[in-house]
Amino acid sequence: MPGLSKLRGAFLVVCLALSGCDAAMTSRNLHELSVLDGAITVTAPIGYCIDKEASAARGPATVLLIGRCNDQGQVAAAMVTLTIGGTASAGVLVAGQQVLRKFFDSTAGRRVLARDGNADHVQILEVQNYGRGLLLHLNDKVAGDYWRAITALKGRLVTISASGVTGAPLTTIQARALVTDTMALLDKRNGIKPAAP
DSSP, X not given: OOOHHHHHHHHHHHOOOOOOXXXXXXXXXXXXXXXXXXXXXXXXXXXXXXXXXXXXXXXXXXXXXXXXSSSSSXXXXXXXXXXXXXXXXXXXXXXXXXXXXXXXXXXXXXXXXSTTSOGGGEEEEEEEEETTEEEEEEEXXXXXXXXXXXXXXXXXXXXXXXXXXXXXXXXXXXXXHXXXXXXXXXXXXXXXXXXXX
8 A cells, every 4th residue: 555655756756736827729739639659648528638739758757638629618718737647657546545545634645735845735625536536626825726536547647627717717616617528538538348336
């Protein structure tokens, strides 16, 4: 079973800050993108696109930014960050959902989640078991109110975060739905059978 230091190290790699920029995308963007030499395909929810130029490898992690395809208002302005960890990084999830819950309740866990690294600046409002992973509802001094999913795909730790943009916060229902929709599309596109919520 992974120890606290291993859990902290794995989540530090993938728990990256969300962008606060305008979420309307440009023609550079795609509805679907294959990464890691085609090993994983990411699909954006309807109305949203992947910003290919802003998405990149950051150390052992691959980070993709997803936002509205245009500013015509068909869907809520939002920024979704999907981070895929390095090879075998999902091993930390073997500890189980209860151990992960305890880790995130700890000072070390909240420090990993906090946008500025200060454990006192993030509050865990809710933790839900969801399929093969966890959903966290967080309030962060820097990022505000948002949802984050933690799951695994093909041996890699995956986190998905969704929040609104400056002046246009998402409702709790909108943010949670964006995270779970992105999780479902990731599983479907990569041949993973749906797990019960």
